[in-house]
Amino acid sequence: MLGRLNRAAIFASTPLRQALGLMGIVFAILLVTLGFAYVALRSSTEDAIRTDLKQQTAVFRVAANPETLSVIVSAEARASDPSERAIAFVLPDGRQVGNVRVLRENGQWVVARHLDYAPLSSQGYFTLTMPLAGGFLVIGESRAPIAELTSTFLAILIFSFVPSLLVSAAYGAWAGMRARKRVSALEDTLDELTEGRLEARVPDDTVKSARGDDLARIGARLNAMAETQEATVAALRQVSADIAHDLKTPMQRISVLLSELREQLPEDSAARATAERASEEAELAVGVFHSLLRIAQIEGGSPKSRFAPVDLGALATDITELYEVAAEEAGGALRLLRPEGAALRVQGDRGLLGQMLSNLIENAIRHGGPEPDITVELVCEDDRVRLSVRDRGPGVPEAERQLVLRRLYRLERSRTTPGNGLGLALVQAVAGLHDAELALGDNHPGLVVTVDFPAL
Secondary structure (H helix, E strand, O other), X not given: OHHHOOHHHHHOOHHHHHHHHHHHHHHHHHXXXXXXXXXXXXXXXXXXXXXXXXXXXXXXXXXXXXXXXXXXXXXXXHHOOOOOEEEEEEOOOOOEEEOEEEEEEOOEEEEEEOOOOOOOOOOOEEEEEEEEOOEEEEEEEEOHHHHHHHHHHHHHHHHHHHHHHHHHHHHHHHHXXXXXXXXXXXXXXXXXXXXXXXXXXXOHHHHOOOOOOHHHHHHHHHHHHHHHHHHHHHHHHHHHHHHHHHHHHHHHHHHHHHHHHHHHOOOOOHHHHHHHHHHHHHHHHHHHHHHHHHHHHHHHOHHHXXXXXXXXXXXHHHXXXXXHHXXXXXXXXXXXXXXXXXXXXXXXXXXXXXXXXXHHHHHHHHHOXXXXXXXXXXXXXXXXXXXXEEOOOOOXXXXXXXXXXXXXXXXXXXXXXXXOOOHXXXXXXXXXXXXXXXXXXXXXXXXXXXXXXXXX
16 A cells, blocks of 8 residues: 555645635735735826826926026935936036936937936836926826835735645645555555455445545445455355255265265166266265365465474475376476476475366366467565476467366366366465465466465
8 A cells, every 4th residue: 555655646636626726716815915016006006106296396397598598406315315216407508407417319218327326226217308498397206116116016916926826735635645555555456346345344434534525435445345245255156166066975975975886887888887877976066065165165264273393395396207208298398497406495285286287287288279288487586486287288268367267167168177166266365265366377378377375
């Protein structure tokens, strides 16, 4: 589960996305609202400055001649800071008085610094130019109030957005990690159920948390579904075991009676041949019931009480030696590949492991073609012991590799060959009992069956 809680998964979580999305909406609303307020206040401030400029010209309009206006402008210039208020008068003869200089550029008066006064405003000016007393009067008010207004709104935007971003991101990350952990618990349970471990359940802390929210309800329903499925499968297995158990004894009696009948009939008679065939079929039926009971016992877990350390290498050597003659009689060969001196020990039931390997070799001999070439291989890697059985026969189509593990399932081409469709089902049951991973693959050509055990 911890592997799922990576950064990409957290950022892909719905709670984090919702928190970031909500934060984006709030920020957009805040931006639009502040934008409208800023535009309105800026326009109002600019109008106020221009109105003030027009009102200031009233003082200068009373001057009747350039000399009088020059005196008034000079007095105002000495009383004003050019960084806040600029004033200049251009007399008819071109002379200038005031706290700034003005230049004529492209038909407009441009404010420049007067070296005898303080520096100009770095924000620029709102200017008003008007002809007066035969010259030109230029008055300017600094744009500093507009710059201060802009700075204020930017500060409001930053100090309202950044904390919101941090809080929303922190909450979203926390909620995302929490939700992702709970979703991972649901995914792990689904994975286990898909792999056939019907006892898997969603943990209680996931089901009972958050006062019954949607994930808790999903977890509770998933557990209810798993319990129902487990009970149904258990009931089917019990019915299968009961039927096999109840019919095994009558079938054995039928087999014994057929054997007695066969002995009482003449050797070369048709009736004796029929009795022999009936006895063989009865033995096959008894074998099917025996295998079904054996699988039910294995799946019930009772053989685990007999588990002990098993040398899988020695067991494979004994089994392959036992079947070498059968492989040669079938026109093929059986070989064992194993690392020399390596410890190939697993925890398990030696009898069941031997039966599992025997089933795999018998299947390979039976379905490996006219000259079955079979390889049994043992490999030890890290903390795993891998057993594989390969043949060079027609193999099993990929679409049917899971189906052949079912009880009594047989490929269409195999229905004319001996067998009951329980060999691989028993192999799967033994592998599951030993916590081993069973896999069917392509041997190009042929089938390779791999059983991966935890090593001791």
